[in-house]
Amino acid sequence: MLGPVILAASRSDRMRRLVSAAPVTKPVVDRFIPGETVDRIVPVIEDLTGKGLEVTMDVVGEDITSPEQAAAARDAYLELIDRLEMLSLGERAEMSVKLSMFGQALPSPATALDGGPSGPAPAFQSGHDLALANVRPVVEAAARIGTTVTLDAEDHTTLDSMFAIHEELRKDFPQTGCVIQAYLFRTEADARRLAAAGSRVRLVKGAYKEPASVAYQNAAEIDKAYVRILRTLMEGDGYPMVGSHDPRLISIAQELARRAGRKPDEYEFQMLYGIREEEHLRLAAEGHRMRVYTAYGTDWYGYFMRRLAEKPANLRFFLRSMVSKG
DSSP states (O other), X not given: OHHHHXXXXXXXXXXXXXXXXXXXXHHHHHHXXXXXXHHHHHHHHHHHHHTTOEEEEEEOOOOOOSHHHHHHHHHHHHHHHHHHHHHTOGGGEEEEEOGGGGTTTOXXXXXXXXXXXXXXXXXXXXXXXXXXXXXXXXXXXXXHTTOOEEEOOOOGGGHHHHXXXXXXXXXXXXXXXXXXXXXXXXXXXXXXXXXXXXOEEEEEOOOSOXXXXXXXXXXXXXXXXXXXXXXXXXXXXSEEEEEOOOHHHHXXXXXXXXXXXXXXXXXXXXXXXXSSHHHHHHHHHTTOEEEEXXXXXXXXXXXXXXXXXXXXXXXXXXXXXXXXXX
C-alpha cells in the first residue's frame, strides 16, 4: 500500500528537498549509490575490481520526457565508456541500461533537436525506435573496448520492445545481454528461447508491482519459478547471470551449475552494491565470477525512491539503515 505514496514522493520537489537535506540521508544513500559523477565512480570501480570482483554500471535517471534527455542519457554512458577504456578492464566492467532512459516510452512521432556532444538525438517514429537508435552507439562503443551491455527489464508492458531491441542488437553484437524476471508467467518461455539462442541472461526475481494476471504474487511461487527458470538457463547454451542475494538460491544455483557440467567461468553471480558485501568477496574467493551492480549519477533521488516503492523489503531495509546510521 505504501508503493503509490513513495512513487508520489519520488516526483515531489518538496520531498526531494526534505529528503536530500536530512543529515541521515547522504550516508545511507552512499551505501547503495556510491557517487554522482564519473570522476567519483572510477575509484569505486578500481576498488571493486582490485578485490577480484567484476562490475556492471548503471547511470541512474528516469522519467525521460524529451528526446534531448534521452540523448543526454546516451552521452552519459559514452562518457563512462571512455573512462572504462582507460582502465583496461575489458568485460570485467560492463554496463546495464534501462531503455526507458533512452526514450522507449516517449510518444511519437517527434523530431529531435540538438542532443548534446555526441550529436543530435535522432528523429524517431516511436519511442521504441528512439531507444534502439540511442542504445546502439553505446553497445558499439562497449564492444570497441572489449566489453558489453545488458538491457535491464522494466515493467511487463515494456518487455516486447526490450526483447525486440535485444534481438536486433545481437545481430551485430551477440554478446549483448538481457534481464528476465522470475515472477512473470511469460518468463519460462522467454528463458527457453534465450537459452537456445546462446545469449547472456540475468535472472532476477522481479521488483516491479505487477498485476496477478501476469505475475505470481506469492513469494514461494516466485522462488519455485526462479529455480525452474534457472535450471533451464544452466542446461541451455547461453551464459546465465544469477541475480539474487538469497543464500538458498545461490546454493541451488551452484548445484544446478554442477549438474549441468558448467565450470565456474561459465556463469556468474550478480548482487547490488552495498548489499551482502562479505558474500561478494566470499564467492569471488571461491573462484566464482561475482559482478556487483553499481548505480551512480546525480538523479539518485528518483532512482532510490523507486527502488523503495518496488518492494516493501527495500523500504524496511532502508528504514533499518536510517535507524542504525542515526
